[in-house]
Amino acid sequence: MTRDGGPGATGVDPEQLWLSAGQSRRGRRPAFSREAITAAAVALADAEGLEAVTMRRVAAQVGAGVMSLYSYASDKETLLELMVDHVSGELPASVALSGDxxxxxxxxxxxxxxxxxxxxxxxxxxxxxxxxxxxxxxxxxxxxxxxxxxxxxxxxxxxxxxxxxxxxxxxxxxxxxxxxxxxxxxxxxxxxxxxxxxxxxxxxxxxxxxxxxxxxxxxxxxxxxxxxxxxxxxxxxx
Amino acid sequence: MTRDGGPGATGVDPEQLWLSAGQSRRGRRPAFSREAITAAAVALADAEGLEAVTMRRVAAQVGAGVMSLYSYASDKETLLELMVDHVSGELPASVALSGDxxxxxxxxxxxxxxxxxxxxxxxxxxxxxxxxxxxxxxxxxxxxxxxxxxxxxxxxxxxxxxxxxxxxxxxxxxxxxxxxxxxxxxxxxxxxxxxxxxxxxxxxxxxxxxxxxxxxxxxxxxxxxxxxxxxxxxxxxx
DNA sequence: TCTATTCTCGTACACTGTACGGAAATAGAG
DNA sequence: CTCTATTTCCGTACAGTGTACGAGAATAGA
CATH class of the missing domain: 1.10.357.10 (Tetracycline Repressor, domain 2)
Incomplete structure (x- = not known):
């Protein structure tokens, strides 16, 4: 369900998303990565549009079970936010400024x-x-x-x-x-x-x-x- | 399923949508109207956002069975297009121009x-x-x-x-x-x-x-x- | 080895758009 | 009037969606 700016649209808590604690030594070792999942979702959107980005298709692309994605992004909305930031990584962050x-x-x-x-x-x-x-x-x-x-x-x-x-x-x-x-x-x-x-x-x-x-x-x-x-x-x- | 500008997005045939023949004398008389259905969809979107506009909720709002909507808009995409034009009717189409x-x-x-x-x-x-x-x-x-x-x-x-x-x-x-x-x-x-x-x-x-x-x-x-x-x-x- | 923790993912559920097809209503033809 | 063609109404069904739940597997530290 895509969000659309209507009433009630609140977004995702940035603290929880971007400041989550690093690696934890305990427990089963992750088989995938946020990076890989996000990249797969982006590839899907590039090729077939945003509507093609479904949890099932992303999971299939990455070789995971559908519900495994939720260990990396708690939400589809979160995944979309990850996608946006992911592609923003292609932007040149540091380029010499001309002063003009x-x-x-x-x-x-x-x-x-x-x-x-x-x-x-x-x-x-x-x-x-x-x-x-x-x-x-x-x-x-x-x-x-x-x-x-x-x-x-x-x-x-x-x-x-x-x-x-x-x-x-x-x-x-x-x-x-x-x-x-x-x-x-x-x-x-x-x-x-x-x-x-x-x-x-x-x-x-x-x-x-x-x-x-x-x-x-x-x-x-x-x-x-x-x-x-x-x-x-x-x-x-x- | 919302469209999103990705590859394959083609839109609705404007000829068929806007130039469809007028009233047909034959057959059962319509119980609703394109106008009323569109207005209900707009009201829903205004109140709860685009994501609240589902065929079922629009039908309920208007007092129709879900599938009856498809006699008035062949598609949800069509309904959305109708919504856009509907609210555009609020725009002042003729206002004295100043020349500036x-x-x-x-x-x-x-x-x-x-x-x-x-x-x-x-x-x-x-x-x-x-x-x-x-x-x-x-x-x-x-x-x-x-x-x-x-x-x-x-x-x-x-x-x-x-x-x-x-x-x-x-x-x-x-x-x-x-x-x-x-x-x-x-x-x-x-x-x-x-x-x-x-x-x-x-x-x-x-x-x-x-x-x-x-x-x-x-x-x-x-x-x-x-x-x-x-x-x-x-x-x-x- | 035991236990706590973490990740994996099959199943299930409520919800979506809409294809199908039968029933109901109407207009014109005979 | 009856018959038929046409149109609308809509219940049912189906594939597809996001995701809650919980059972099992894997791992690290005790």
């Missing part, structure tokens, strides 16, 4: 976008959850460092980071949706027919004109960069 | 945000789906009209609208998450303790400083407006 905070912040955003394109389920996962795991925090640390020259106070810096992440996630979610749609030409054709019908009804003149106008094919990358630049260049001008 | 396209566009974004705050499940629902229903298209029509003075070509206008929507959805998703977290003080305390622990480990100096800095309490509304203004004021400057 706008440029540095743009680099941060591009890194985030690249990550989300590699893991298209990430925007959806983030829209309901926010990780406070070590990898996420390491990346946050870098972003805060990039923002140091702005002289913003702590709250403002955290806010900028949150907004930036939300912006990137929103953009990539749309980009991914677009890309998925394009991969099924029947759908595209059906949608085009439908929109043409709507445009022809006379009640949508602007839409009709917009659809009629020639489409300069702009890469998603270029679109992203333009909007990102607009957002960031505007920062600190008030 | 930046101001008009900001108004559009504020309308979207208000809608999403009223229906906190909407950002998550949109991150995986995009509606082409009549209400959505009516609002799009207004946004395109607002963009007319820019002289942008059709593709660019559509892109701006998509980006703006993504931006708003991203912001509100974060805002809602924050608000939900605040409603459970134990979680907030646990998180604060956890972050303090991390900040004290010496590896997160920027985070430590950011957390130590005093928090100017800024309303979410103000934060949204600031970032929105930055984004929109930057448009058309290149």
């Amino acid at each position: 905070w706008r440029a540095d912040l743009k680099a941060v955003a591009h890194d985030q976008r690249d990550l989300m394109l590699r893991h298209p389920w990430l925007p959806a996962a983030l829209s309901t959850r926010r990780s406070l795991g070590p990898n996420t925090l390491a990346f946050l640390e870098r972003a805060l460092a990039a923002l140091r020259p702005t002289g913003l106070d702590g709250t403002a810096k955290l806010e900028v980071f949150a907004q930036l992440t939300a912006f990137v996630a929103g953009h990539v979610a749309h980009e991914v949706l677009q890309a998925a749609a394009v991969r099924s030409p029947d759908r595209v054709a059906a949608e085009a027919r439908y929109l043409a019908t709507v445009a022809a009804d006379g009640h949508h003149p602007e839409l009709a004109e917009a659809l009629a106008a020639p489409a300069r094919a702009l890469t998603p990358e270029a679109t992203f960069t333009r909007f990102l630049n607009r957002l960031i260049d505007g920062l600190g001008t008030d | 396209w930046r101001a008009d566009l900001k108004a559009v974004a504020h309308d979207q945000r208000d809608l999403m705050l009223r229906h906190p499940w909407l950002p998550a629902a949109l991150s995986t789906r995009r509606s082409l229903g009549p209400n959505t298209l009516a609002f799009l029509e207004r946004a395109l009209a607002a963009l007319r003075p820019t002289g942008l070509d059709g593709t660019a206008k559509l892109e701006v609208f998509a980006q703006l929507t993504a931006f708003v959805a991203g912001h509100v998703a974060h805002e809602v998450l924050q608000a939900a977290a605040v409603r459970s003080p134990d979680r907030v305390a646990a998180e604060a303790r956890y972050l303090a622990t991390v900040a004290a480990d010496g590896h997160h100096p920027e985070l430590a400083e950011a957390l130590a800095a005093p928090a100017r309490a800024l309303t979410p509304e103000a934060t949204f407006t600031r970032f929105l203004n930055r984004l929109i004021d930057g448009l058309g400057t290149d």
